[in-house]
Amino acid sequence: MTDSYIITGAGKGSGRYFAKTVAELGKDVALISRTAADLESLKQELQCINANIHISTHLVDLADPLETKKAFDTIQNIHGQTIKAVVSFAGAWIKSKPLDSLEISDFMEALQSNFFCTFNTIKETIRISTAALDGLAIITIGGTSSVWMNPEAPVMSVAKGAISHYSRILAKQLLAKGVHVAHFIIDGPIFNERGLGLNPAFQENQFIKPESIAREIHHVINQSQDAWTFEWDIRPFTRDTKLI
Template sequence: MQFAGKTVIITGAGKGIGRACARIMAERGAQVIALSRTASDLESLQAEIGGRSIVVDLAEPAATRAAMKEAGTADFLINSAGTNVLETSFDMTEAGYEAVMGINLRAALITCQEFGRARVAAGGSGAIVNITSIAGHRGFPEHLCYAASKAGLEGATRVLAKEFGPHGIRVNAVAPTITLTELALKAWRDPAKSEPMMARHPIGRFAEVDDVARTIAMLLSSDTEMVTGTVLTVDGGFLAT
């Protein structure tokens, strides 16, 4: 119960890594405030772990700010909400760009900003973990905007760590390899594409959502009080090869 008495806001909590984070943080004592655009996902999560739920479309900046204000002051923030539109560099559309950058980058910056403001008003301290991707480190076909959004979030994480640090707020990111969520299964369902990629992982498999969620819980814990401004890869050794 290492997070007993603590509150965590989790975006994208209805599915995938965000939902795994919600379960693990609740199991370890935290009160979870879950944000998602799908009400049915939040209802089933709340039935499973309790806590609070806020339905919000993070593609809308004003709605994102309103949801963070409704969530109130929390001890931790996990930015898990993400999307992808599979388009090549030749076929990129304005709609695809707006969809990916709006949720993956702009929404995360807004939630970090609102979280930081609330924490400073409450006297400081707290921690944020942003979820990025190895796509921000390696080039994958049809991931142009996705890669740009994740690399951008890593750069922003370092700036946030520098500016929030004097207030006792730590900001880190995790960069997972392919993690077996609905989004990843859509992008990597073709064995001709996935098998050569898996072979580049020394551990010999892709990540499960709990692999990432446990790493995030570690970065939020008091065990990592001197860790801020870092991007921790959760990639089974992919970037080492």
């Protein structure tokens, strides 16, 4: 059995594209999404790319810890402890409100849709991999607001910032066990349907291409143990960034 990849948020966007690159590498994959139709169409697409890999699909609300645990029990039964990497794309953009209109429920929604999905995913991956942690890669995905507290997006800044900080804690705790934790900061719009819709006036060179994101993730996953990276931010050269 080959080393398996676990990909959350696999149904659409960058998660879906990354899954295709895993299939091209000939690796088994566990796909997680909240949308059954997306999972089924992606599975068929991956089978066309490589008919020899094992593909499991899991319809899960990752914000629910019990549902997540049950799904990962199934993943363990199918893929065993041969997990090479878990890549946590799952998340949702929550539109912010003016500061004086914010409620606790706004932050809870953002945390549930982003941080708790990542937290539950990592917790269960570690649980099912306990006897074979050495060599595991944990990749979390953030954005500009992971490190720059955007005054126009306080809810997402808190949610994405939580993922960034938790990833750093994990990296420190798991380093000695041979687990590589890395946090990606996607500093710019992505060249897909959603990104184009949100930025209709942008030129192509103002976007980050999904294939470029996938390539960088594979690079970090396969880094030599003597040269691991924790924080990896990527942006188009045209970006007027707040981060550098």
